[in-house]
Amino acid sequence: MFKINEKEYDESKLSNKGKTIYLKLIRIAEQKKDLEILTNYWTALLSAELPKEDKKKDEPKKVVM
DSSP, X not given: OEEETTEEEOGGGSOHHHHHHHHHHHHHHHXXXXXXXXXXXXXXXXXXXXXXXXXXXXXXXXXXO
């Protein structure tokens, strides 16, 4: 069962084309999770390599993206 537009459907009742699309969406969702893990990992590594700020300054910090 899967849900689209607030309605549940049974994937076994899909056409062959529908089943293929459904499986591709499942695969994309798994890859998205993997990419989030990789993004967090590499962001943490980059953060560790950033220059350390001078602790004597009490100025407000600005975040620029």
